[in-house]
Amino acid sequence: MEVEQRDPVSGHRTTGHEWNGITELDTPVPRGVLIFLIVTHVFAVVVWFLMPTWPLGTTYTKGLLDTDQWKTVEQDLVRAQAERAAWVGRIETADFDEIRADQQLMSIVRRSGHQLFGDNCAVCHGVEGRGRANYPDLTDDDWLWGGSVEEIAQTMRVGINAEHPESRIGQMPSFGRDGILNREEVKTAAAYVYSLSNPDYSTPQNVDTLEAGREVYLANCAACHAEDARGTRELGAPNLTDDYWVYGGDLDTIIATVHGGRQGHMPTWDERLTDAEIKILALYVHSLGVETP
Known part of the structure; x- marks a missing residue:
């Protein structure tokens, strides 16, 4: 019969295994670890019953709480679209002067315009609209095609040297390369x-x-x-x-x-953006720099 061995310092039993003079203790799993494991497993089982969890072919278990994040997102989108429709309609029907005179609409323009600008314009003109190499700065009062809100909106709508039938066309000849000048x-x-x-x-x-x-x-x-x-x-x-x-x-x-010579290019936005979004962007860009009449 094997004699039980105990560590002389801690008093715990040993497993009988020894490596290079180091003896392995046969200590129990700490109580705190056991409690943690039990609690997490109970929590997981409860969640399985309460929340959508297990896939079942083409569907899944719905859970006792009937919590469906898909429905929640859809409801949030519908509510947001309804709230958005109200001010979008006002922007679509109002002229630029009326929008600028309405502080509530201008607050929406600044918020929505910043997001639209970041999504569509910042890649060329920079996040702050200060331009990049070979792309104009939109925060100064120097405009190639005019800096009024109406002119900015028209430039966005038809583009520059774009495929739009009403595109603004501008090109500087290559005077030296084409032999116009020596x-x-x-x-x-x-x-x-x-x-x-x-x-x-x-x-x-x-x-x-x-x-x-x-x-x-x-x-x-x-x-x-x-x-x-x-x-x-x-x-x-x-x-x-x-x-x-x-x-x-x-x-x-x-x-x-x-x-x-030089020939810049700006895409036309009349197919990608709605009329209301173009108006918002034009007002936002106009507000970036020195406002012109």
Whole structure:
């Protein structure tokens, strides 16, 4: 008969197993662990009876509480659509001035507009609307096609260089690449344009270059950007006298622009967004920067 062995320090029985002088104790499972296991198993069994749990072919056990998250979500969606329909209808029928005069509607515009902008516009214009490389900043007061709410809504609706039959069309020719201007004319024209927003660049040393560039500008660029270079919104031609640039305003970038041309693109949103959503977005974008009449 095997003699029972006990640990001399703790007094617990041992299993008789020993590894490198270390003896394994035969200690019971702690009471707290047993209680925890019992409680969790009881809880699981209760949940099986109360909540939808077990799959049964094409259906499942409904549970005594008849809790159906699918129905709950459907009910929440129906309720949200009903609440949304009320203010959507008001936005659809009201003009922009009426909406802006209604603080409740404008609160909805700011909240819904921020979400719509993030879902549809932020990938190009940035979350805050400050633009990215080659995409315009929407928070300033520099607009290619006009910055009134009506003009912004129209731009969203038809797009720019898009497939919409009423799309806004705008393109800058590649003067150098297509041989319209030679290399020297490209450089002098770019230098003149650069000097318009950088007056310090005009010095006695390059006055002849800038004068030659002005002549090239008047002969080739003024038709779109106007003689005073302040742009033409009907053509989407930007103002060249300020410090707002889509593609960059340093001299090298302007030379590259004159040489290779530019053609931006904005998709048309009239099929993806509803009229009310376009109005909300137009009001939201308009509110991002300096408001124009």
